[in-house]
Amino acid sequence: MRCLPELLAPAGNLEKLETALLYGADAVYLGGEQFGLRAQADNFDLEQLSRARELTLRKNRRMYLTLNAYLLPGETEACAAYIDALRSLDIDAYIVADPGVLALVKAGDPEREIHLSTQANTTNAEAVRFWVGAGVKRVNLARELSLEEIRAIRAATDAALEVFVHGAMCVAWSGRCLLSAALTGRDANRGLCTQPCRWSYALVEKTRPGRYMPIEENGRGSYILNSRDLCLLEQLPLLVNAGVDSLKIEGRMKSRYYVAAVTRVYRAALDRYLEDPSAWQCDPVWREELESVSHRPYGTGFLLGRDDAQLHAEHGGYIRHCDFVGEVVSTAADGCGEIVGRNRFFPGETLELIGPGMRQNRFVVGQPMDMAGLPVAVVQPNARVVLALPEGARGGDLLRRNRPAQDASHP
Known part of the structure; x- marks a missing residue:
């Protein structure tokens, strides 16, 4: 083998x-x-x-x-x-x-x-x-x-x-960099990197102080050190x-x-x-x-x-297509599970459950109930609720929300 x-x-x-x-x-x-x-x-x-x-x-x-x-x-x-x-x-x-x-x-x-x-x-x-x-x-x-x-x-x-x-x-x-130490006093080689390579920079001509001239790659500015x-x-x-x-x-x-x-x-x-x-x-x-x-x-x-190292990104922001909204703590025989909220989510919206082994299943959120059995209008971060889950859900599975295409990038 x-x-x-x-x-x-x-x-x-x-x-x-x-x-x-x-x-x-x-x-x-x-x-x-x-x-x-x-x-x-x-x-x-x-x-x-x-x-x-x-x-x-x-x-x-x-x-x-x-x-x-x-x-x-x-x-x-x-x-x-x-x-x-x-x-x-x-x-x-x-x-x-x-x-x-x-x-x-x-x-x-x-x-x-x-x-x-x-x-x-x-x-x-x-x-x-x-x-x-x-x-x-x-x-x-x-x-x-x-x-x-x-x-x-x-x-x-x-x-x-x-x-x-x-x-x-x-x-x-x-990773042997002195940029963070030079600009912020926090040494990357001591575990304190502030990632100034991810910041947006501009040029200033010495006879024109205060006039910042961006080297623009997109609308947010230039990220010439960004990998x-x-x-x-x-x-x-x-x-x-x-x-x-x-x-x-x-x-x-x-x-x-x-x-x-x-x-x-x-x-x-x-x-x-x-x-x-x-x-x-x-x-x-x-x-x-x-x-x-x-x-x-x-x-x-x-x-x-x-020659094809592709060191520099086109922009300094992150790309994210999903938001992590909850964790399955445990499941019951009736198909419901105890959930801990990580971001807000609502009854009626579509979420996706993911688990080990590439398990994943989309479902529409039903009526969440708090631990006292009362209905919840919105699941808040850190709140514990009981919720009907797709078949096969297990403790340790995660819930996520797909972002609209226009919201996939964020700074």
Whole structure:
């Protein structure tokens, strides 16, 4: 039987971790409260990490913790103490970028597997072998590599290789950017990126202060530093045959709906490939599903060559075809389910229920009832209601509303 790569999904908090596992991830990556590069995510304290570890063990899935910030002088002792506190959790691997952090992990938790972050921008087999010699088990290759370059690295090393297949890209090489620090004082290399590459800019001629001249690409302005989002769904067979060991979805700062929708698509695509590689085709339904989540225009990054890297989007806004409006908490034998509202929705409107395994079903909302059995005119965010659901609905399914075509883009 052909062995598929691991599908690795983001877990910005415990709720998103549960969603990633339910919707098909083989493994999740998450951040603790210190020394990660998503300091603005919810992240996990030690108690939450313990709960997350219990859940992944129960599901027989893997869990990786990011320690991929670069240490400053004076932080070594704090990092060593944090690693010591993490040791009892028996996490499957730490994701690191700084050689100093790697050395601290080897000294403080020597049995723990170490993965190398994309922040280390590994672009050749010699670098992979160097990191393996330093104790690294898996290398997340730089996103600037082409398919042929990935193949060349695979042929030259036995190390486990990981690549990003979906999510936001950075205009800076492997995310090593000083723009946020320069403009806002918040350092991207310390997990505090404010994404100024997504802002709209204008020119000012020095003898005409205050007269802003936009370099317009559309009505909202110019976004000359803005990169497209990565989507390698159609290239999955190429990556599988190139010998990639793990396919990673970006997005610890993204929504629970994003995690569910994207993970289930890549799960379905990988499983379909396993069933019959020679007959595999990209199902249009998969691509439509990826269009439903909030994203910038998609591209293939550097995979197909640097001449077609498609780094810059036509505009700085997101595209979103659906709104996440509710979550199914549980279902009953009478076909009703308990729902937690996430956005407002109303009786009589058409929603779509989605679940793992690419299950989806449109239905017209009947009369929601609150938990006391009284009718509800509008389901508000965080409200709990009972609602008739399509056949086959299960706990963990999500409800969404399709947006009108004219409302599909938003800033």
